[in-house]
Amino acid sequence: MRQIAMYGKGGIGKSTIASNLSMALKEMGLRVMQIGCDPKRDSSRALAGGRLIPTVLETFREELRIGKDKYAISLKDIVFEAPSGIYCVESGGPEPGIGCAGRGVLTALQILSDLKAFETYGIDVAIYDVLGDVVCGGFAMPIRHGYAQEIYLICSGGFMSIYAANNIAKAIQRLARRGDTGLSGIICNSNGDERLERKVLPVFAQSLGTKFIELIPRSPVIQACEVEGKTVVEYSPNAEEAKIFRELAQKVMENNSSAIPTPVEELSDLEAMYREHLPR
Amino acid sequence: MAKRTEILSQILKGEKCFDPYLFCALHGAAMTVLGVENCAVLTHGPQGCAYLVDSAFAWQEADWIETETLCTKLCEDEIVHGGEELLARTILEAKELNIQALFVLTACGPEVVGDDIVAVCQDLQSRIPFKLIPIECAGYKGSQYDGIDIALDTILRKLSRNSRKKIPRSVCLIAPQANANPTWVGDLAWVKQTLSQMGIQVVATLTYKTALSDFDNISKAEASLLLSHDAGKKAADYLSSQLGVEQICQRMPLPIGMSNTERWVLELGKRFDVQGLAEKLVAEGERMVADTLRRKAWGVSGESLDLRLLYRMPVAIIADATIGIPLVRFIFEDLEMTPELICLRSSQPHAMETLETEVEALGLNPKIVYNTDVYEVRRSLDEIKPETVFGSNVERHAIEGLGIPLIFEVVNPMRQFRLVNRGYFGYGGILNLLELIENDFNDKWRSKERRYKARW
Numbered sequence: 001m002r003q004i005a006m007y008g009k010g011g012i013g014k015s016t017i018a019s020n021l022s023m024a025l026k027e028m029g030l031r032v033m034q035i036g037c038d039p040k041r042d043s044s045r046a047l048a049g050g051r052l053i054p055t056v057l058e059t060f061r062e063e064l065r066i067g068k069d070k071y072a073i074s075l076k077d078i079v080f081e082a083p084s085g086i087y088c089v090e091s092g093g094p095e096p097g098i099g100c101a102g103r104g105v106l107t108a109l110q111i112l113s114d115l116k117a118f119e120t121y122g123i124d125v126a127i128y129d130v131l132g133d134v135v136c137g138g139f140a141m142p143i144r145h146g147y148a149q150e151i152y153l154i155c156s157g158g159f160m161s162i163y164a165a166n167n168i169a170k171a172i173q174r175l176a177r178r179g180d181t182g183l184s185g186i187i188c189n190s191n192g193d194e195r196l197e198r199k200v201l202p203v204f205a206q207s208l209g210t211k212f213i214e215l216i217p218r219s220p221v222i223q224a225c226e227v228e229g230k231t232v233v234e235y236s237p238n239a240e241e242a243k244i245f246r247e248l249a250q251k252v253m254e255n256n257s258s259a260i261p262t263p264v265e266e267l268s269d270l271e272a273m274y275r276e277h278l279p280r
Numbered sequence: 281m282a283k284r285t286e287i288l289s290q291i292l293k294g295e296k297c298f299d300p301y302l303f304c305a306l307h308g309a310a311m312t313v314l315g316v317e318n319c320a321v322l323t324h325g326p327q328g329c330a331y332l333v334d335s336a337f338a339w340q341e342a343d344w345i346e347t348e349t350l351c352t353k354l355c356e357d358e359i360v361h362g363g364e365e366l367l368a369r370t371i372l373e374a375k376e377l378n379i380q381a382l383f384v385l386t387a388c389g390p391e392v393v394g395d396d397i398v399a400v401c402q403d404l405q406s407r408i409p410f411k412l413i414p415i416e417c418a419g420y421k422g423s424q425y426d427g428i429d430i431a432l433d434t435i436l437r438k439l440s441r442n443s444r445k446k447i448p449r450s451v452c453l454i455a456p457q458a459n460a461n462p463t464w465v466g467d468l469a470w471v472k473q474t475l476s477q478m479g480i481q482v483v484a485t486l487t488y489k490t491a492l493s494d495f496d497n498i499s500k501a502e503a504s505l506l507l508s509h510d511a512g513k514k515a516a517d518y519l520s521s522q523l524g525v526e527q528i529c530q531r532m533p534l535p536i537g538m539s540n541t542e543r544w545v546l547e548l549g550k551r552f553d554v555q556g557l558a559e560k561l562v563a564e565g566e567r568m569v570a571d572t573l574r575r576k577a578w579g580v581s582g583e584s585l586d587l588r589l590l591y592r593m594p595v596a597i598i599a600d601a602t603i604g605i606p607l608v609r610f611i612f613e614d615l616e617m618t619p620e621l622i623c624l625r626s627s628q629p630h631a632m633e634t635l636e637t638e639v640e641a642l643g644l645n646p647k648i649v650y651n652t653d654v655y656e657v658r659r660s661l662d663e664i665k666p667e668t669v670f671g672s673n674v675e676r677h678a679i680e681g682l683g684i685p686l687i688f689e690v691v692n693p694m695r696q697f698r699l700v701n702r703g704y705f706g707y708g709g710i711l712n713l714l715e716l717i718e719n720d721f722n723d724k725w726r727s728k729e730r731r732y733k734a735r736w
Contacts, residue, residue, distance in 0.1 A: 057360060057361070060357070061357055061361065064355075064357050093360065093361075094360055094361045094362055094393075095361070095362070097394065098361070098362035098364065098393065098394050098395065099359070099360050099361045099362040099393050099394070100359055100360055100392070100393045101360075103356070103359050103360050103393075104360035104361070107356055107360055
């Protein structure tokens with residue numbers, strides 16, 4: 001089974017890419033499970049027809065309230081099969097401002113593992129859509145505990161998104177020493193300046209010791225699908241964008257490289273690298 | 281900075297481990313609030329942390345049939361989602377208790393995930409018939425001494441009132457519990473007795489069997505008397521700056537040994553204008569010690585207390601600052617031994633200043649280690665190689681293999697079982713210490729190794 005995780009700056013488009021990638025992998029005949037690792041619980045919205053599904057932690061709390069434990073949870077209560085046949089899970093988490101979201105994500109993943117969700121559904125590919133940024137040790141838990149084995153960084157050509165990706169690479173570098181986890185590549189979710197992105201991101205990927213995988217263009221089609229709570233592959237299967245997601249799925253499945261990244265240590269070096277590719 | 285770098289490099293090389301003597305801040309806070317009568321303690325944390333409260337229980341001579349200790353027993357769900365709801369439920373369940381106040385203490389988990397215990401207590405106060413006093417004392421905030429300071433600060437801010445009227449010749453006693461004498465209540469008893477003999481009233485003790493109403497009156501005290509070199513200074517500073525309670529007997533060692541006791545008692549006499557009484561107490565005390573030694577030093581078994589054997593022996597003092605600092609003069613002047621190593625478990629700036637002044641005044645040049653841990657103690661003992669250690673049962677084991685023949689166990693943890701409180705302060709305290717020294721001196725002949733050889 002392949003276990004793929006999407007990391008990147010908040011709002012960069014991880015859920016959009018994860019959902020479309022899941023859909024494209026499903027089209028390839030694979031059994032796919034997408035796991036949203038974010039208290040916002042909106043990762044699988046586009047797969048579940050625009051609705052928000054109940055979360056693992058919510059269900060777990062209900063069981064605890066009646067004096068039961070996680071083994072009282074039925075997989076049917078936390079794993080939802082989308083109309084497309086993709087299995088969707090949302091970890092859920094605490095209300096903003098209290099509790100520990102990182103610990104929550106790990107608890108949810110542990111429950112899935114203990115209930116043998118992957119084995120039960122015969123999953124070929126699990127896609128973890130991890131929340132925003134590596135802001136504390138808790139958010140790194142999916143990596144630390146070996147759930148996220150192939151990590152893809154999502155970024156655009158915006159400097160701050162590259163900066164965030166570099167920080168995440170630092171966390172991966174620290175955590176990858178423990179086991180099978182590694183950085184598998186960079187996927188660009190374009191902010192519109194494709195010319196710059198096609199120059200700067202391959203260089204950035206090279207400096208991290210990984211590959212530049214694909215550029216997803218900024219497109220009104222993708223935005224329209226998002227509003228409708230659908231994936232492009234499903235809602236507009238003949239669009240150019242759908243073709244790009246299918247290519248991305250192909251590349252991800254063919255990509256067997258997974259490296260311990262070598263992030264850029266100094267901010268000034270990152271700035272210099274970026275500046276080199278800006279139009280004069 | 282160099283020292284920090286050195287320690288870090290040792291850790292990286294795996295050469296150093298930290299083996300602390302002290303419990304965490306939660307323990308110190310519990311140790312403090314359990315000294316307030318007719319109250320209960322609720323630990324907002326996992327159940328293991330409540331064990332720290334239980335271990336503080338006996339330290340304050342609390343009683344299971346009088347004092348309730350509760351715990352929210354946090355589990356994973358409360359760490360993920362926050363435990364405020366469970367805390368509120370537990371407080372509401374406790375409302376039937378016949379108490380005057382409920383102290384709510386936080387462990388590390390709930391503070392890390394952002395539980396706001398102050399807000400929960402504020403929200404519930406109107407529905408609860410007793411006072412709710414939240415104390416944010418997560419273990420990671422420091423040692424048990426920091427916990428004592430946090431608890432005293434919170435309680436004083438919440439309960440004390442500023443009164444312009446002062447009670448003449450009155451004091452409040454601060455932090456008697458921050459003392460590694462395992463029966464520190466004996467020290468407190470001597471202080472109270474001495475004050476009483478000098479006609480000085482104790483308005484409040486922070487804390488030991490303290491009534492909640494004592495906090496209302498605390499600002500009526502003329503002066504505060506800090507009974508620890510390890511904790512309580514912040515409370516004394518607060519009382520002087522906010523409530524006009526003057527700090528007395530500052531920058532001097534606590535009354536252990538002849539000279540320290542004399543100095544401390546005379547200072548009290550001077551402050552309260554009872555010099556004659558103070559001099560009389562000193563004279564009577566010194567006479568009592570001399571008479572007792574003359575009559576009893578030759579024991580019934582024929583074993584004599586022969587301090588000549590200890591004359592000029594190099595000594596290490598491994599203790600808390602409360603006992604350790606006054607021991608320096610006692611050991612040097614009264615026992616005529618030479619302190620060559622002093623390792624203290626804390627590092628309060630005022631205590632460091634007191635120790636360094638003492639060492640200079642006595643013309644000593646020992647190695648001094650503050651905030652020590654067991655590893656550092658063993659390393660220092662190995663480096664200095666004293667012939668005697670004044671310490672605890674921990675050092676009895678730490679000196680194994682270092683060729684140090686003698687250990688006198690004076691501070692917690694110690695092997696000796698005590699039911700009767702034995703103080704080290706004052707003149708009775710001198711006799712208690714001499715008794716310990718004599719018994720441990722004889723005990724050196726009873727080592728495991730010697731017994732084994734004698735038998736086989």
